[in-house]
Amino acid sequence: MTTNNIFYRIAIFLVLASIAWSCNVPEKVLLPVSQTLPDQYEPLLATDSTNIATISWRAYFDDPNLIALIDSALQNNQELNILLQEIQVSQNEVLEREGEYLPFVRLGAGIGAEKPGRYTRAGAVEEQLDIEPEKAFPEPLGDFQLGAVATWEVDIWRKLRNAKDAAQLRYLAATEGRNFLVTNLVAEISETYYELLALDNLLKIINDNLLLQQDALSKVKLQKENARATQLAVNRFEAQLLNTRNLQYAIKQQITEAENRINFLAGRYPSEVARNPQSFMDMPLDSIQAGVPAELLANRPDIRQAEYELAAANLDIDVARADFYPRLDITAGLGFQAFNPKFLASPESVVFNLAGDLMAPLINKKAIQARYNMATAKQIQAVYAYEQTVLSAYTDLLNQLNKLNNYSKSFDTKTAEVDILNKSVNIANSLYRNARADYVEVLLTQEEVLDAKMELMETRLEQLQAKVAIYRTLGGGWR
Incomplete structure (x- = not known):
């Protein structure tokens, strides 16, 4: 089954569910x-x-x-x-x-660092990784973020x-x-x-x-x-x-x-x-x-x-x-994320997300x-x-x-x-x-x-x- 068919069926289901819900x-x-x-x-x-x-x-x-x-x-x-x-x-x-x-758009930045214990699963994995050939995995691992996040309740x-x-x-x-x-x-x-x-x-x-x-x-x-x-x-x-x-x-x-x-x-x-x-x-x-x-x-x-x-x-x-009635919320984000600030401007550091939530009261x-x-x-x-x-x-x-x-x-x-x-x-x-x-x-x-x-x-x-x-x-x- 193709992805388009899946989305199509989901859309049909949501429409039918909304119609059935509206009867109440x-x-x-x-x-x-x-x-x-x-x-x-x-x-x-x-x-x-x-x-x-x-x-x-x-x-x-x-x-x-x-x-x-x-x-x-x-x-x-x-x-x-x-x-x-x-x-x-x-x-x-x-x-x-x-x-x-109207959509709410927020611009933000974040800085963080993470160092798992060496004898943990994450620590053992990082021990075996190289960030580049013959270059050890950074310790601790930095996390630098810069981007915009949008949320929108669609006024159906x-x-x-x-x-x-x-x-x-x-x-x-x-x-x-x-x-x-x-x-x-x-x-x-x-x-x-x-x-x-x-x-x-x-x-x-x-x-x-x-x-x-x-x-x-x-x-x-x-x-x-x-x-x-x-x-x-x-x-x-x-x-x-x-x-x-x-x-x-x-x-x-x-x-x-x-x-x-x-x-x-x-x-x-x-x-x-x-x-x-x-x-x-x-x-x-x-x-x-x-x-x-x-x-x-x-x-x-x-x-x-x-x-x-x-x-x-x-x-x-x-x-x-x-x-x-059901409520439709859409969230989206676009920005840059890297473990080192010098890589933030790199195309490989671009991150984005898009999601939609349709929720209706049930009980x-x-x-x-x-x-x-x-x-x-x-x-x-x-x-x-x-x-x-x-x-x-x-x-x-x-x-x-x-x-x-x-x-x-x-x-x-x-x-x-x-x-x-x-x-x-x-x-x-x-x-x-x-x-x-x-x-x-x-x-x-x-x-x-x-x-x-x-x-x-x-x-x-x-x-x-x-x-x-x-x-x-x-x-x-x-x-």
């Missing part, structure tokens, strides 16, 4: 993605075909102080910088996976290339994760900045109210001296003044914490945050254009991140499934089956995570659209309430001076107007924060 490989089953978005949002909410998510945050937040804070955060925020390094790790994992399905089943593609998808997912962090960072700084402006205005309201209460306390003390009021009235007015001062201290603490939060997000130590509190009530609430729900899939970085993770999980199943495949089962479970997890992300994004946006709508109406009614209570304070003071109203009515009216003004500021804050949240939930802020 589990079939790949993927969980379908069932999450679909409605065609449009609720009729009363945004029906415009455009989308504010495509607007740059610099144009959306038209406040130079806020823009400066966001710029500082994008440069110095530690969490963002940590994530950037994770993206670098993912990028290098792609390069690592790409190199695995695309296992290594699928692993590289999965790493590439996870790199893209990490990039989208960075965009999602930027979106949330821009939103959090904006929301905290608006909260700081609201607190400044609340502090001004309290300070103005303190002046009115101090004036009222002075007047009631004067009335007591003239026997027109009692000590009870004085005590009630003084207690109201002390209660308002306590509110003042609480607001100051909240201002300190809001400033420190902004500075932390901006990656700097606590310092005064530049701002213009007078602009708080005049900030425009532009018409919110949410577009259609399907645009969330393109604009939301977290949805795209979940989509990439799902695609990578699908490829992981292919990688795990390929372990059930105890539990580890392979376990890896396949884990990859399948993770793919199912990725499907649910994607569906959850889409559902959460849609629900969050719908909540914020309703929030802006409801708080805009609430702001109008609360403004009217404050106007009425302001007039009521003047009326109550006038009636009290003319002994036509009890001091309790004055106290209650002052408390009601203070509460109403504070609630008006809080309602305004809810409006502005809803504007920020809508921009975030639509996927704006990372461009």
Whole structure:
């Protein structure tokens, strides 16, 4: 039988063995993605075909102080910088996976010597040998090597290339994760900045109210001296003044914490945050254009991140499934080997080898089956995570659209309430001076107007924060 026939039969045997082996490989089953978005949002909410998510945050937040804070955060925020390094790790994992399905070539050199015992078989043989006529066999026998060795796992089943593609998808997912962090960072700084402006205005309201209460306390003390009021009235007015001062201290603490939060997000130590509190009530609430729900899939970085993770999980199943098939490894070497360095360049010192190994798991495949089962479970997890992300994004946006709508109406009614209570304070003071109203009515009216003004500021804050949240939930802020 010729050598060619032997190799031919071996090849046929290996092919048939691979086909038979593939019959035992589990079939790949993927969980379908069932999450679909409605065609449009609720009729009363945004029906415009455009989308504010495509607007740059610099144009959306038209406040130079806020823009400066966001710029500082994008440069110095530690969490963002940590994530950037994770993206670098993912990028290098792609390069690592790409190199695995290419041949590995190593260049090396070696020096050695060998001297068997004279009364051993090898020693007795060497004793009878001459390296050249009338030239004794070298003792010890040197061994000098110089050459290259190549190893290559032939990627028959695309296992290594699928692993590289999965790493590439996870790199893209990490990039989208960075965009999602930027979106949330821009939103959090904006929301905290608006909260700081609201607190400044609340502090001004309290300070103005303190002046009115101090004036009222002075007047009631004067009335007591003239026997027109009692000590009870004085005590009630003084207690109201002390209660308002306590509110003042609480607001100051909240201002300190809001400033420190902004500075932390901006990656700097606590310092005064530049701002213009007078602009708080005049900030425009532009018409919110949410577009259609399907645009969330393109604009939301977290949805795209979940989509990439799902695609990578699908490829992981292919990688795990390929372990059930035979593996072909090829090794080759080429170099020079001689017992004396001066002979290394001689053609007679050339050595080479070439070998191929085809191996398949036969017994105890539990580890392979376990890896396949884990990859399948993770793919199912990725499907649910994607569906959850889409559902959460849609629900969050719908909540914020309703929030802006409801708080805009609430702001109008609360403004009217404050106007009425302001007039009521003047009326109550006038009636009290003319002994036509009890001091309790004055106290209650002052408390009601203070509460109403504070609630008006809080309602305004809810409006502005809803504007920020809508921009975030639509996927704006990372461009």
